[in-house]
Amino acid sequence: MLNSIIFVTLFPEQVKAYFEKGIIQRACESKKITLDYINLRDFGIGNYNSVDDIPFGGRQGMLLRADVLETAIKSIPNYSEYDILSMCPKGAQFTQDMSKNLAQKKGLIILLGYYEGFDERIYDLFEINRISIGDFILNSGELAGLVVSETIIRQLPGVLGNPDCVENDSISSGFLEHPQYTQPVELHNLKVPDILRSGHHKNVADFKQNKAIECTLFKRPNLIIKNILTRNDKAEITNLIRDRYGEVQNE
Numbered sequence: 001m002l003n004s005i006i007f008v009t010l011f012p013e014q015v016k017a018y019f020e021k022g023i024i025q026r027a028c029e030s031k032k033i034t035l036d037y038i039n040l041r042d043f044g045i046g047n048y049n050s051v052d053d054i055p056f057g058g059r060q061g062m063l064l065r066a067d068v069l070e071t072a073i074k075s076i077p078n079y080s081e082y083d084i085l086s087m088c089p090k091g092a093q094f095t096q097d098m099s100k101n102l103a104q105k106k107g108l109i110i111l112l113g114y115y116e117g118f119d120e121r122i123y124d125l126f127e128i129n130r131i132s133i134g135d136f137i138l139n140s141g142e143l144a145g146l147v148v149s150e151t152i153i154r155q156l157p158g159v160l161g162n163p164d165c166v167e168n169d170s171i172s173s174g175f176l177e178h179p180q181y182t183q184p185v186e187l188h189n190l191k192v193p194d195i196l197r198s199g200h201h202k203n204v205a206d207f208k209q210n211k212a213i214e215c216t217l218f219k220r221p222n223l224i225i226k227n228i229l230t231r232n233d234k235a236e237i238t239n240l241i242r243d244r245y246g247e248v249q250n251e
Contacts, residue, residue: 015145
């Protein structure tokens with residue numbers, strides 16, 4: 001049964017303040033759950049403790065650096081014993097059943113994004129479960145993380161007092177974004193794709209579109225049917241399916 005949640009965030013005081021009241025506060029005081037907060041800024045780079053940088057390939061906004069996130073996660077004692085979650089629109093839709101399953105874990109590390117999200121390589125360095133609370137956009141991951149964590153904590157024995165309260169609880173679209181990368185160019189032999197640093201705008205645009213189609217097809221295929229697909233999009237989908245599953249034989 002879950003006994004600890006650790007939030008990795010740029011705004012630990014804001015997250016902490018949310019839980020300093022009501023049911024969750026009482027759950028913490030009675031040791032039914034322990035909540036801790038890691039300030040990502042403490043692991044920043046250089047004199048200004050920088051935690052973000054400009055995405056390769058050209059895009060507005062900033063990405064949180066994978067090396068900074070890596071250091072923050074590894075600062076947690078026995079971090080490998082925790083399940084790691086990130087709030088991300090590419091993730092599986094969060095459900096009540098998912099919260100029940102997560103409540104059975106020993107501990108959770110929840111990554112709360114900001115700016116344009118995370119350098120994609122953080123997902124190569126750690127086994128991270130992406131979770132989405134819906135097909136809409138927020139300014140940062142704090143609200144989503146609060147939604148997810150509160151839903152999980154409510155599943156824990158004794159938190160609501162009456163267990164029947166838990167049992168009786170009721171219960172826009174397009175392609176997902178392509179993977180993004182920022183500095184450093186190489187991290188633990190994981191390199192930013194060369195094409196994103198090539199400066200060839202059409203090739204970069206084609207790469208992004210194809211990767212977006214791939215992400216959507218294999219992570220959220222239900223979104224594909226909501227799109228108006230071009231001939232090139234349809235061809236790319238056909239190639240992706242063929243590459244993964246082989247030729248489909250018509251009976």
